[in-house]
Amino acid sequence: MDLASIAKLAAGTLALETGALTLLLSGDRTMYLAFWIAHAIASVPTALLMRRLLPAAMQRPARLALALAYALALVLPVLGAAGVLAAAWLARAWPARVQRLDHLRDAPKLEVFALTLDIEQRPDELPAGQVARMARDPARPRAQRIRAVLALREMAPRVAVPTLRSLLADPDEEIRLLAYSIVEVWERNLTAKLQAAMRELEGLRAEGAQGAQFARAAQQVAELQLEFVYQGLAQGDLRDFTMDQAKMYCRLALEATPAEPSLLMMHLRLSLALGAHEEAREMLLRLRATDASPTMWRPYAAELAWQERRYADVRQVLRPMRTEQVAPRLRPVVRVWSAHEEGGRDATPTAPAPLSAPATPPLHTAPEALV
Template sequence: MISKWLFSGALVLEAGSWASLWLDAPQVHQLLVFTFSHGFACLMLCAAVWLLLPARYRKPLPWSPLFIFSLAFFVPVIGTLGVVAAIFPALYLPRKRDKQAWQAVGIPSLPYRAQAQLHKPVFADGGLQDVLRHAPDPDQRLSALLATRRMPGKEAVPILKLALADPSDDVRLLAYSMLDKQESDINLHIQMALEQLVDVNSRTAGPVHSMLARWYWELAYLGLAQGSVLEHVLNQASEHAELGLAAGEGGELFLLAGRIALERGENERAEVLLRLAEENGMGSAQVLPFRAELAFEAGRYHEIPGLLASLPEKTRQRPPFAELVRSWNE
């Protein structure tokens, strides 16, 4: 109803604006009357048209109504007629919609999608490190990181450290979180063992010292400690190993103490401990590889082939000893 009154008022004012041009009056007065009458007519027409527009065409304000007003005001007669001729057919004679060209159906039972097939395997022949270095797809590098969860820590940690330099934020964050979890788990075990150590006496402290030596050694062995932290960890591992041995622990602890001494460069001490490990029941398959490493560190290369040959047959046939035996016998 409001739009009808606005249209009617706009029509009367527009007609009056043109009639004013034939008044017996100075041209300035005619121009002023025409301008004001035409302007009010365009305002009323703009308001009427804007109210009839669908909601989505009324915005943005003020540009939508200003566009309609500009068309009507700056193009006299033709502009007003053009606005009416453009708006009313579109409002009252909308275009018919085409019939629905598709039919909705229910989701078929699985499987209803083809599984994506990779042209190349996720992990190349060179191993996970080559995937991290050369795979262009970040998802492929993430899969390589996730695969390290099934690997021994000694093999997984170097791969995770390599991923810390990856250009993808997701790969770096995942590698850091996996490394941090391993280190946090070991530190938690150390903290629990230290708390146990407070409640035991000198006679029953042997197993706790042995446990602490193993967990400190694990930090060094996995490569989670470096620099001065590594030196501190090895010192703690050696100290607790010595305290455990003094409390009566033996066997595996002799071997662990020998490995710690070997890592610290204490070759003479390592040799004594490895011999004591054999005398306390440790098998040759467990001790001989470290005796061979000790001979290498001490420069006694002539002893290495004989030590490797003394390994049990099954041990010599599996990696990494198979390659070592073949290399030293060539």
């Protein structure tokens, strides 16, 4: 707003407030109501003037800033406007100091088997993040948001489901229904696959099948159960129940093929996710006894030590690993613990600590130690 407009608002405010004060000072009690009516009208240009004089950052959101200025001008006829204008002048004269936190970084979290993906917190790191942000933005045109929601339908459910769930509370009914229909189709298709796999497993059990055939059927049921969690279709208590069911069917498959590395790895991941440390330790020992590559189970052994707060063991477990041997999202973890080890290289060397918890027998009592 230019100076001419500000001057016009100031002149109008002064004239209206002067007229209102004249009614108040007339001595006629019947003019008291007329004063408040005139003052309420005069508060409109006062609020506009107050808002325009505020710094740009304080003018948003526009409706709330204008409502606050009008309330102050109405309740405090002179002090409200004077106080806001004084605060605006101080805000312009002494801008707030922004504390720089660029030197701070979040340490990488040691979680090998991540079951959730918060794309809302990383909108620019994933290709789906920009589409998700467009779909959630109510300020965009409806047609553009609908195209964004339809684009989420073509993406992996694990990436798209968190955004679609947030859209179930969208104020636009069409957006809500579209998001719900997409999630329902995915859930219905996955449920149909799970029911078919369970029927196949029950048929094999009725026939008395054993060995690899029965193990593959039970493993398929466990994987489909876990897919509900992996895609974000199971939440809360249902998520825990689904993971328990997946672990139960994984146990059935392990009874048929006790030395299958893929089943041992699945049970290990589920045990860590559910906090069953003893079962996870058992799976690690059984994996060590097979011909499974140590690069498969060492990150999970480190996660077990991390969950049990045995931080020295984390370094010992990750020591033989190099960054090129692990997944990209685990490379920062290996680098952090390797750097920690190099920083303390001059200290007195200690014997490698076992992966077992303090209250349980150490792993080196097994035929071969994990570390």
